Amino acid sequence: MTAPSMHRPCPVCARVNTVPHWQKGGLHLVRCRDCGMIYANPIPADMASGEFYDAAGKDYYLSPAKLESDYADVRFERELRLFRNHCLRGAVLDVGCSSGAFLYQLKQRWPGDYEILGTDVSGPPLDYAESRGVPVVRGDFLQLDFAKLAVPLPVGRGEGSRRPGEGFAAVTFWAVVEHLAEPKRFLEKAHSLLQPGGLCFVLVPNFNSLAVRLLGARYRYVYEQHLNYFTPRTLTALCAPKFKVVSTRFTHFNPVVIGQDWRGGGREVSNAERGALLKRTTAYKQKAWLKPVKWAYSLTEQSLAAFGLADNLALVLRKRS
Numbered sequence: 327m328t329a330p331s332m333h334r335p336c337p338v339c340a341r342v343n344t345v346p347h348w349q350k351g352g353l354h355l356v357r358c359r360d361c362g363m364i365y366a367n368p369i370p371a372d373m374a375s376g377e378f379y380d381a382a383g384k385d386y387y388l389s390p391a392k393l394e395s396d397y398a399d400v401r402f403e404r405e406l407r408l409f410r411n412h413c414l415r416g417a418v419l420d421v422g423c424s425s426g427a428f429l430y431q432l433k434q435r436w437p438g439d440y441e442i443l444g445t446d447v448s449g450p451p452l453d454y455a456e457s458r459g460v461p462v463v464r465g466d467f468l469q470l471d472f473a474k475l476a477v478p479l480p481v482g483r484g485e486g487s488r489r490p491g492e493g494f495a496a497v498t499f500w501a502v503v504e505h506l507a508e509p510k511r512f513l514e515k516a517h518s519l520l521q522p523g524g525l526c527f528v529l530v531p532n533f534n535s536l537a538v539r540l541l542g543a544r545y546r547y548v549y550e551q552h553l554n555y556f557t558p559r560t561l562t563a564l565c566a567p568k569f570k571v572v573s574t575r576f577t578h579f580n581p582v583v584i585g586q587d588w589r590g591g592g593r594e595v596s597n598a599e600r601g602a603l604l605k606r607t608t609a610y611k612q613k614a615w616l617k618p619v620k621w622a623y624s625l626t627e628q629s630l631a632a633f634g635l636a637d638n639l640a641l642v643l644r645k646r647s
């Protein structure tokens with residue numbers, strides 16, 4: 327029996343005019359002839375609704391390896407730096423916050439500067455986030471009414487405090503938008519929740535990366551959980567109606583993943599393996615005696631970033647009035 331699937335128009339321009347791009351197992355990628363967007367079509371119904379993440383994803387998001395590396399100091403280093411460069415205080419909403427590690431770090435590093443709130447469809451990681459003191463709201467972001475929330479909004483100190491009914495200073499989507507069947511609606515909702523001039527941070531895998539150029543469909547991040555495959559041009563086109571691009575950045579580079587996928591030839595990588603690798607990569611980053619290696623690595627990452635070839639693509643966006 328095949329799982330139910332659904333067809334969708336182009337997530338960027340909403341037209342239906344595609345040619346096949348890649349096929350990998352049951353995953354069919356198409357390219358939009360009008361705007362160049364690469365996306366999965368059709369997609370499994372449970373992936374479109376987010377149901378998948380509350381069921382099958384549970385073991386991965388709560389595996390000790392994943393939690394440990396999520397909460398390691400170095401895990402959200404780049405995201406935190408980028409965020410702090412543009413937003414110094416105020417109420418922050420992290421959409422798809424999972425176990426809450428980004429918000430936790432934000433609060434730890436700059437106590438008193440931010441009021442934090444996380445949201446996700448997946449229940450168990452949110453329980454964990456709460457156990458670490460990260461306030462969360464549960465449910466479908468598109469359905470949630472943030473003005474009428476039953477949970478009390480976190481009370482902040484100082485100037486950045488958000489009074490009921492006020493917008494957020496920033497909304498973040500760290501590695502979330504590539505998972506969404508209707509990404510445009512999420513960005514529109516984020517726009518409606520931001521205060522005038524508020525910021526939106528979007529980080530996705532970069533489809534122009536060196537890894538994608540070398541590996542093609544063999545790359546492990548070409549897989550069924552990723553529904554959208556953005557380049558700087560298509561991500562900007564997605565956000566442009568509601569936001570002005572303040573900054574385009576390229577971050578991260580994982581040579582271990584490239585090596586493994588090159589040898590593996592595109593076989594499926596289990597969630598347990600993903601978790602173990604994440605833990606190992608995080609451990610490398612924490613070792614002091616690896617300083618020269620880290621220096622060389624950092625230089626490579628910076629060069630790739632300069633040419634737009636790093637693994638991830640991040641946009642800092644300002645709300646248009």
Ligand SMILES: [Zn+2]
Binds near residue numbers: 358363
């Ligand atoms: Zn299109």
